[in-house]
Amino acid sequence: TYGRDAFAILSGASLTTEKTYLMGKFAHMCLRTSNIDYNGRLCMVSAAAANKKAFGIDRAASPWSDIIGAEVVWISGSNAAECSPITSDYIWQAREHGAKIVVVDPRITPIARTADVxxxxxxxxxxxxxxxxxxxxxxxxWLDHDFIENYTVGFEALAESVKEWTPARTAQASGIAERAIRQAAELWGTAKTSFLLHARGLEHHSHGVQNVLSAINIVLASGRIGRQNCGYSTITGQGNGQGGREHGQKADQLPGARDLGNPQHRAEVAAIWGMSPDDLPMPGVDAYEIFRKIDRGEIKGLLSISFNPLVSLPDNNFIRAQLEKLEFYTAIDFFLNETAYHADVVLPGSLHEEDEGTVTQVEGRVIKINKAIDCPGDARQDWIIIQDIAAALKREQGFTFHNPEEIFDELRRASAGSIADYSGITYEKLETQMGVFWPCPSEDHAGTVRLFERESWNPVAKGSGPFYFPDGKARFNIPIYTPPAEEPDEAYPLYLTTGRVVSHYLSGTQTRRIGPLVDQYPEPRLE
Structure with missing residues (x-):
């Protein structure tokens, strides 16, 4: 009645990679709607965009083992001790090996209290x-001139653009003492090895991509990337934050981190799916814009899975109004969260423990999830629910998998030759190696533990250099500064900056139902 794009899908990065692949395929092949996005839009997307602009690829440059042995570990916008305890363990081990820790954060978080700077x-x-x-x-x-000359482009223009940011002016604008700025710069500039990490505090801004590009610039200027104990990464925010943004559930994406608007990429994936590239929809819009489209009457129906936008998205009164405005809404989740209360149909899905599959963790390492228990009651595995919907629509072609491994095997074929190449990864190999780093282009390939090593090969540069551009060189980018969208004034004189606590996770759909965690942190608070 309304056209294919009148229906939208909101998916999640806490799903297994098999499910995220299936959700993208369901939207693009079964429903042929442009309107699919996922809750990683609220997490790592600014970092992903900046990584692609600077490196041509979106993945951690190095394994976490490279943190141990780095002389300096720089952490921007991450409450690592409460949000990323495993990463924090690596940071503490680095300190035990002599590393200096630099923390950038408006709030004195637990890790900031113990920082050297x-x-x-x-x-x-x-x-x-x-x-x-x-x-x-x-x-x-304090520059690596050889690296800048041979492996990057754009440094001269960037250097000219930052001349105005003298220590005094930087101190005045940032609110940080000039002495501390000089101390941090010397630690970073003179180190022989280093690792820079950042998270949502750097990325969740109206100019988040520009923030991340400015961080990458000091990494590239140092030349400390693509070798042992020298790295850079965003700290992902969800259980499959990396894998969830690689294989097609983003608004502009196809499997293998391909671009939905790229004719060659469309043809490659369409061949695997057995359809014409012309039948694939064009790129859609982000998760929040989907709700604006509901408000404008352009979207009439919605399917959500593993996403609680009424809690996660800004302006929940607006989100609630749009959920009520929908003509039809189906929610798939393992608990009846705040958003699902507004659904016309709720389909009980599965937890990780109730299914098998893979996730790709923060380093870019694909790991296996093994089923531990059956789904309770009428709940079923999410991938079965999606296939049943396709069958009910009489569009079951491409949705007749018998188990998650069959989905993964198709994902492997669909990603072959792409930037995020999983084609050489098998379930057996994951179990044997305790995980495999992508890209892994063949079954006799061990996986790519560290990106950007000087003599490495990739399908974009094809031997020209280690970065994922035709010339093999990384890009310095001139970050365009715009002030925050809202500044304190006489009427509203305070900053409000949000954060997470150790007791709860994401929107709390699970943790707010666990008594001891609720007792520990029963409600949000202002410090």
């Missing part, structure tokens, strides 16, 4: 801080 940046000014650090690196000649 703590930089209490004014919210929204991270980019200016990195520009000031780079200016000092240039002034003091």
């Amino acid at each position: 703590y930089l209490p940046v004014k919210p929204g000014r991270d980019m200016l801080l990195f520009n000031g650090i780079l200016n000092l690196m240039i002034e003091q000649d």
Whole structure:
């Protein structure tokens, strides 16, 4: 009645990679709607976009083992001790091996309290801080000239653009003492090895991509990437935050981190799916824009899975109004969360423990999830539910898998030759090796533990260099600063910056139902 794009799908990064692949295929092949996006839009998408602009690929550059032995570990916008305890363990091990820890955060988090240098940046000014650090690196000649010359482009223009960010001006704009800025710059600039990590505090801004690009600039200027104990990464925020953004459930994406708008990529995936590239929809819009389309009457129906937008998205009164405006809404989830209360149909899905599959963790390592228990009551595995919907629509072609391994095997074929190449990964190999780093282009390939090693080969550069551009070189980017969308004024004189606590996870769909965790942290608070 309304056309294919009148129906939308919202998916999640806490699903297994097999399910995220299936959701993208369900939207693009079965429903042929442009409108699919996922809750990673609220997490790592700014970092993903910046990584693609700078490196041509979106994955951690190095394994976490490279943190141990780094002389300096720089952490921006991450409450790592409470949100990423395993990552914190690597940071503490690095300190035991002599590393200096630099933490950038408006709030004195647990990890900030123990940092060698703590930089209490004014919210929204991270980019200016990195520009000031780079200016000092240039002034003091703390640069890897050989790396810049042979493996990057765009440094001269960037260097000219940061000249104005003197230590005094950077201090005034960022709210950080000039002495601390100089101390951090010297630690970073003179180190022989280093690892830079960041998370949502750097990325969740109206200029989040620019913030991340400015952080990457000081990594590239140092040349400390693509070798042992030298790395850079975003810290992912969900259980499958990496794998969930690789294989087709993003608004503009096809499997293998391919681009939905790229004719060659469309043809490659359509051949695997047995359909014409012309029948694939074009790129859609992000998760929040989907709700704006509901408001405008352009979207009439919605299917959500593993996403609680009424809690996660800004302006929940607006989101609630749009959920009520939908003509039809189906929610698939393992608990009746706040959003699902507004659904016309609720289909009880599965937890990780109730199914098998894979996830790709923060390093880019694909690991196996094994089923531990059956689904309770009428609940079923999510991939079975999606296939049953396809069958009910009489569009079951391509949705007749018998188990998650069959889905994974098709994903392997669909990703072959792409940037995020899983074609050489099998369930057996995952069990034998305790995980495999992608890209892994053949079954006799052990996986790519560390990206950007100097003599490495990739399908984009094809031997020209280690980065994923035709010339093999990384890109310096001039970050364009815009002030925060909202500044304190006389009527609203305070900053409000949000954060997570150790007791709860994401929107709390699971953790707010666990008594001891609720007792420990029963409600949000202001500090």
